[in-house]
Amino acid sequence: xxxxDDDINKTLDRLLRKVGDADTYQMEQRVAxxxxxxxxxxxxxxxxxxxxxxxVNTTAPKPRWRFAFxxxxxxxxxxxxxxxxxxxLISAVLPIxxxxxPQAPAAQTQTVLVNPSRASEPATTAAxxxxxxxxVVTPGGRGPVRTTAEEIAFLQSTDTxxxxxxxxxxxxxxxxxxxxxxxxxxxNCRGVDGVLFPVPDYQNMPPTPQGRCVTTRENIVYVIKGAxxxxxxxxxxxxxxxxxxxxxxxxxxxxxxxxxxxADDPSRVTKAELQQMLxxxxxxxxxxxxxxxxxxxxxxxxxxxxxxxxxxxxxxPEMQPQRGMGPAVPxxxxxxxxxLGAFVPSVWKGxxxxxxxxxxxxxxxxxxxxxxxxxxxxxxxxxxxxxxRSSGAGxxxxxxxxxxxxxxxxxxxxxxxxxxxxxxxxERGKVPVEYIVVDHIEPPSEN
Amino acid sequence: xxxxxMPEIKATGSPEFEEIFNQYSRFVYRTAYAVTGRHxxxxxVLQTIFLRLARHEIASDVLxxxxxxxxxxxxxxxxxxxxxxxxxxxxxxxxLHVKPETEPDxxxxxxxCHRLREAIGQLKPEAAEILLLRYAHNHSDAEIxxxxxxxxxAIALKLFRLRARLKKLLRxxxxxxxxxx
Numbered sequence: 001x002x003x004x005d006d007d008i009n010k011t012l013d014r015l016l017r018k019v020g021d022a023d024t025y026q027m028e029q030r031v032a033x034x035x036x037x038x039x040x041x042x043x044x045x046x047x048x049x050x051x052x053x054x055x056v057n058t059t060a061p062k063p064r065w066r067f068a069f070x071x072x073x074x075x076x077x078x079x080x081x082x083x084x085x086x087x088x089l090i091s092a093v094l095p096i097x098x099x100x101x102p103q104a105p106a107a108q109t110q111t112v113l114v115n116p117s118r119a120s121e122p123a124t125t126a127a128x129x130x131x132x133x134x135x136v137v138t139p140g141g142r143g144p145v146r147t148t149a150e151e152i153a154f155l156q157s158t159d160t161x162x163x164x165x166x167x168x169x170x171x172x173x174x175x176x177x178x179x180x181x182x183x184x185x186x187x188n189c190r191g192v193d194g195v196l197f198p199v200p201d202y203q204n205m206p207p208t209p210q211g212r213c214v215t216t217r218e219n220i221v222y223v224i225k226g227a228x229x230x231x232x233x234x235x236x237x238x239x240x241x242x243x244x245x246x247x248x249x250x251x252x253x254x255x256x257x258x259x260x261x262x263a264d265d266p267s268r269v270t271k272a273e274l275q276q277m278l279x280x281x282x283x284x285x286x287x288x289x290x291x292x293x294x295x296x297x298x299x300x301x302x303x304x305x306x307x308x309x310x311x312x313x314x315x316x317p318e319m320q321p322q323r324g325m326g327p328a329v330p331x332x333x334x335x336x337x338x339x340l341g342a343f344v345p346s347v348w349k350g351x352x353x354x355x356x357x358x359x360x361x362x363x364x365x366x367x368x369x370x371x372x373x374x375x376x377x378x379x380x381x382x383x384x385x386x387x388x389r390s391s392g393a394g395x396x397x398x399x400x401x402x403x404x405x406x407x408x409x410x411x412x413x414x415x416x417x418x419x420x421x422x423x424x425x426x427e428r429g430k431v432p433v434e435y436i437v438v439d440h441i442e443p444p445s446e447n
Numbered sequence: 448x449x450x451x452x453m454p455e456i457k458a459t460g461s462p463e464f465e466e467i468f469n470q471y472s473r474f475v476y477r478t479a480y481a482v483t484g485r486h487x488x489x490x491x492v493l494q495t496i497f498l499r500l501a502r503h504e505i506a507s508d509v510l511x512x513x514x515x516x517x518x519x520x521x522x523x524x525x526x527x528x529x530x531x532x533x534x535x536x537x538x539x540x541x542x543l544h545v546k547p548e549t550e551p552d553x554x555x556x557x558x559x560c561h562r563l564r565e566a567i568g569q570l571k572p573e574a575a576e577i578l579l580l581r582y583a584h585n586h587s588d589a590e591i592x593x594x595x596x597x598x599x600x601a602i603a604l605k606l607f608r609l610r611a612r613l614k615k616l617l618r619x620x621x622x623x624x625x626x627x628x
Contacts, residue, residue, distance in 0.1 A: 008614050008621075014580075015559050015617070020583025021480035021568070027480070030490040031472045038468070039496055060595065169494055206531070260491065 024365050031447045037169055044283055075269075106160040167213070170261035172285055172444045175217045181344050184217025184256070187226045189278065191271035196300040197226055211266020213274055218443075221246045223257065224288070227278040228436055248290070249439035257444070289440040299369035299431035302358060304376070309359045310423035314381040319350035365414050371431040374424065378380070387411045466495055467513050468472055474514070474584070475521045481583035482525035482575065484564045492524045515594055522576050529568040559620055570609070577605050 135201075189196040190208040208214050215223065225246050249255075261281060263269035270278075282288045348360070354376045362370045365386075387410065410417070415426040472493060479492035496517060567575050576595065580586045588606070592599040 006615055009610075010612065011559075011621075012614055013619055015556070015563055016582035018556070018561055019484070019563055020477060020579060022477050022480040023484070026486050027473060027476050027489075030486055031476055031493065034472070034490055034497065034569075037494060038501060118606070169498060171494075185460065186499070209531070260487075316472045 002261040011297075019406070031172070037171065037447045043170070060384065080350050086120075164280060165273050166280050166284075167261040167277045168264040169261070170281055170285070171447050172281070173258045174254065174443070175447070177257050185217050187213070187223055188258070189213035189271060189274040191269050191274050192267070196271040196275055209266070211263040211269045211274075213259065213261045213278055217256045218259070219255050220252065220257055220286075221249050221255070223259065223278075224249065224282060224290075224436060225276060227282050227292075245433065246436045246438065249441060286446040287307055287440060287442050287445075288438065290436050290438045293437055294432045295434045295435055296395035297369050297433040299371065299429065299433070300361070300366055300399035300426050301371045301373055301431065302354075302418075302426055303373045304359070305419050305423045305425040307419075307423050308422065309374075309376070309380075311380045311382045313378045314351050315379070316351040316381070318379055319352060319356075329338045348386075350382065350383060352382050353377075353378050353379055357424075365410065369431040369433050370426075371429070382422065384417060386414065386417045461597055463510055463628075467510070471499070471514060471580065472561070475517050478521040478579055479525045479528075479614060480517060481527050481579050482522060482564065482567060488525070488528050488557060492521060494527060495524055496520045497535050515596075518580070518594070519572070520578065522579065523572050526568060526572060526575065527562065540588060555624060563613065564585065574605065574609055577602060578609050581606055601627060 185206075187197055190210050190212060192210070195208065196213075259281075261277065263277060275403060291338045291400050354372055354374055358372045362368065412420070418424040418426050476489050476493050479489035480486065483489055483492070490582055499520075500513075500517075567578060570578070573595075576589060578590045580594065581588075586594070588599050588602045592602045595602070
């Protein structure tokens with residue numbers, strides 16, 4: 001006689017076996033991919049170990065304590081130098097070097113070729129614009145680029161001691177799934193000091209694990225932009241549309257990639273280090289070569305109005321304007337100036353740097369590059385009231401494809417609001433904009 | 448169906464590593480897939496575990512009999528993956544992601560599998576280990592007992608309780624389906 005439990009038992013058995021039944025073809029492919037990835041990571045380490053073993057075997061035997069003592073001594077000195085460098089002690093001891101650096105003769109060319117062997121530099125060095133002191137707008141909308149002196153100081157602060165930073169493991173795959181209509185995960189990396197290109201809250205993306213860079217279904221253009229941009233904006237969004245400022249990328253079909261990359265030491269890696277690893281990933285796997293060009297673009301120039309600024313310097317926590325009606329949020333949080341849309345705030349209130357103001361103007365109000373010539377370097381307590389008026393179908397940044405004029409209208413108009421409420425003057429003008437020109441790129445090598 | 452050739456890891460410094468990888472990678476992968484239900488996650492789990500192994504982040508005596516270690520690691524890392532994923536899924540509210548073109552019965556099967564995986568994700572790692580060894584890897588009670596270092600009776604009892612728990616879950620789901628249809 002059939003027991004009532006029989007059906008349930010059979011179904012359970014069937015389902016449990018189904019749960020553990022991995023498609024063999026997929027499994028073989030992925031295991032092979034992991035094997036290759038592991039081999040790529042393990043071989044260099046083993047080469048070093050073999051060389052070391054060979055050296056030890058071929059040199060005359062020495063007492064072990066000498067090796068131990070020498071190792072401890074070297075480690076202590078290295079840690080001391082590293083700690084001093086991190087704490088700024090070395091830069092304080094050697095002020096002459098920094099003082100002299102800005103006086104280096106300015107190069108005439110505005111094109112900087114990337115040297116793949118120093119992959120950590122392109123994101124920043126190119127922005128020097130041949131030593132020019134003119135403010136340059138970066139592709140990420142970072143606003144005014146650092147002057148040469150600032151650039152050198154920045155490079156020194158992010159120096160990794162000549163170490164070439166690379167991911168411990170990285171999987172890069174071209175994305176092609178005609179059945180997958182999901183939005184994908186925008187490129188973002190999580191370091192100990194926060195998220196590089198924070199994904200806005202409203203996108204409800206799973207949080208990126210510490211020490212990883214992840215993206216799914218991301219256009220290679222955005223990945224390049226994210227890797228070589230020092231802007232905290234999301235890689236893909238900018239004042240002039242999604243593909244702004246990266247040119248020369250072949251028309252790959254599909255152009256989308258899934259990237260999962262993990263740092264060697266996830267618990268300690270920083271955002272800047274992850275970005276350098278991302279740069280090296282593109283250089284190594286895509287054989288990326290590019291140069292940067294500074295082009296003069298029609299845009300806006302922001303200066304202090306004749307009446308003087310109408311806000312005060314503050315020492316409070318630094319913030320970034322948030323989309324929507326909410327209050328401003330601490331800088332680096334996954335909210336803010338990351339996507340154009342209908343959420344332009346009507347009130348900004350908080351402690352902002354001019355850099356944040358410029359970025360917001362570029363990406364949410366003007367959709368053109370903005371050059372900052374205010375000379376204001378501090379943190380300011382700023383309040384601005386501004387309303388967006390609907391301007392019909394197709395309005396907004398997506399509507400402004402020709403970049404001839406902002407498709408949205410504001411009340412009061414943006415220049416007027418800035419002048420009356422903040423004492424800042426906005427006028428049309430030419431703004432130098434940095435472009436990444438891709439000279440060579442090829443489909444990624446296998447994982 | 449085309450066959451993908453498995454690239455061997457060169458035996459340069461540590462032959463045992465290559466051997467272990469070639470011998471157990473599919474075992475680890477299958478375990479991870481059984482828990483996570485996604486090839487991407489299974490691949491991540493596989494890479495994480497063997498990277499640890501390659502970097503000698505485990506005790507050397509483990510290499511003498513790596514299977515239990517690899518298996519436990521696979522289950523634990525996979526459970527972590529699905530727990531973090533379920534947190535994200537709660538945010539996205541798309542925990543039950545089924546393809547619309549699938550047949551209704553198949554959809555229900557997918558849903559049940561999904562629920563089973565969720566239930567496995569909530570088990571203690573030791574319990575999940577036993578269940579997967581039994582059903583994903585088709586090991587007998589005796590083999591499981593040997594591998595986990597416990598008695599055969601204990602395994603049988605544990606499996607009986609686990610099955611009872613999963614049957615309850617299944618029955619509830621099936622009754623709910625009957626009511627809606």
